[in-house]
Amino acid sequence: MDDSRFTHRTVWLEPDGRTVGILDQTRLPFETVNVALKTSTDAEIAIRDMLVRGAPLIGAVGAYGLALALAEDASDTGLAAAYDRLHATRPTAINLRWALDDVRARVAGLAPTARVDAAYARAREIADEDVAINRAIGENAFGLIETRHKAVGGNRPVNILTHCNAGFLATVGWGTALAGIFMAHARGLPVHVWVDETRPRSQGAYLTAWELREAGVPHTVIADNAGGHLMQHGQVDMCIVGTDRVAANGDVCNKIGTYLKALAAFDNGVPFYVALPYPTIDWRVADGVRDIPIEERSPTEVTQVRGRLPDGAVADVTVIEGSAAANPAFDVTPGRLVTGLITERGVCVASGEGLRGLYPERAAAE
Numbered sequence: 001m002d003d004s005r006f007t008h009r010t011v012w013l014e015p016d017g018r019t020v021g022i023l024d025q026t027r028l029p030f031e032t033v034n035v036a037l038k039t040s041t042d043a044e045i046a047i048r049d050m051l052v053r054g055a056p057l058i059g060a061v062g063a064y065g066l067a068l069a070l071a072e073d074a075s076d077t078g079l080a081a082a083y084d085r086l087h088a089t090r091p092t093a094i095n096l097r098w099a100l101d102d103v104r105a106r107v108a109g110l111a112p113t114a115r116v117d118a119a120y121a122r123a124r125e126i127a128d129e130d131v132a133i134n135r136a137i138g139e140n141a142f143g144l145i146e147t148r149h150k151a152v153g154g155n156r157p158v159n160i161l162t163h164c165n166a167g168f169l170a171t172v173g174w175g176t177a178l179a180g181i182f183m184a185h186a187r188g189l190p191v192h193v194w195v196d197e198t199r200p201r202s203q204g205a206y207l208t209a210w211e212l213r214e215a216g217v218p219h220t221v222i223a224d225n226a227g228g229h230l231m232q233h234g235q236v237d238m239c240i241v242g243t244d245r246v247a248a249n250g251d252v253c254n255k256i257g258t259y260l261k262a263l264a265a266f267d268n269g270v271p272f273y274v275a276l277p278y279p280t281i282d283w284r285v286a287d288g289v290r291d292i293p294i295e296e297r298s299p300t301e302v303t304q305v306r307g308r309l310p311d312g313a314v315a316d317v318t319v320i321e322g323s324a325a326a327n328p329a330f331d332v333t334p335g336r337l338v339t340g341l342i343t344e345r346g347v348c349v350a351s352g353e354g355l356r357g358l359y360p361e362r363a364a365a366e
Ligand SMILES: CSC[C@H]1O[C@H](OP(=O)(O)O)[C@H](O)[C@@H]1O
Pocket: 053, 054, 055, 056, 163, 164, 165, 166, 167, 170, 171, 175, 176, 177, 203, 241, 242, 243, 244, 254, 255, 256, 329
C-alpha cells in the first residue's frame, strides 16, 4: 500500500537541512497551512500551542527542537536549558521526554561541534522509526478488525468508535488508532467510524474527520455524549483509541473523555482497544491513575469554539460568557477496562505482565 498518503505530512526537514517544516494543525480542517520552525523557540511554541500535537508527533518535533537549540548553543549549559524548555511545553505525553532523553543521550558525549549534526540525524531516525512502528501497529489492529468483522457476521461494515485524533496527524505517519482502519478500508474490509467530536479542542471533529474524509473512509461525527447510547443499542462493534502515556501497570492516559467511553464499553461488552508505540510506555510509573500528570489547559479552549462564519471567514466565537471553566486535557483509564493494547510487537493484556511479555528487555532496562 502506498505509504505516502499517510506519512511525512506532519513534520519534515526542509532542503536546507536545518529548518523544520510542520503542518499547522490549529488551522485544520478549515485551512491547510505549513509553518517553518527556524529556532528552538519556534519548536517550543509549536508544541505548547498545539500546532503539532499527538504523543508521537510531539516527540519527533521535540527531537528536532533540541537539534534547533544546539544550532543556537551546543554547550552543556545550552543543551540542559533547551531540554528543560522543550520538556516543559506539555507534561502528559511521555513521548516528548522519551525523545528528548534519547537525543540528549546521543549527543551529550560528543564535542559541541559535533552535536548539531548528530541531533538532526537522530531526530530524523526517530521520525522515520515512528512511521515503521505505526505501520506495524496498523497491521496488528487490522487483524483485530478482520476478526471482529467475521464475529459480527462478515456481511456488514465493522462499526468502530474512536476518540480524539490518533491518525497520521498525531504521528509522523499512519497514526496509531487509525492505522488499522486505513488499512482495512484500503484492503476492502468494510468499516464505519463513529468519530467523537472530542471537546473542547474537537480533535475528532476537526482532525479525525478530516483524515477519514481524505482517505474516503465512511464515518459519522457524534457528540461526545452519544457513544454510550450507541453502545447500548449495538451500534458499536469495537473501540480503538490512541494514548499519550501507558503506565507500567497497563493504565492508559488519553484525551479527556476516554475513561467515560471505556466505562460505557465495559458495561456493554464492547471490546475497547488502545493503540500505542513503545515510546508511549512509561515504565517508571507504577500506577497511572495515581501518578500520570494531567495537563490543565486554558479555560478559553472550553469557552471559545473555532468555526467558519457565514461569510466564509474562520473565527473563534465565545460560547460561554461570565462563567468559570475548567479544562483538564487528559484522563486515565484503568487497565481493567481495556480489552487489549495494540503495539508494534503485537496485542497484549493491559497489565504489567502483558507489557513485560511483549517488552522483556525494556522492563529490565527502565
Ligand atoms: C497517537 S497519540 C494521540 C493522542 O494525543 C492526543 O492528545 P493531544 O491532541 O492533546 O496531543 C490525544 O490524547 C490522542 O489520543
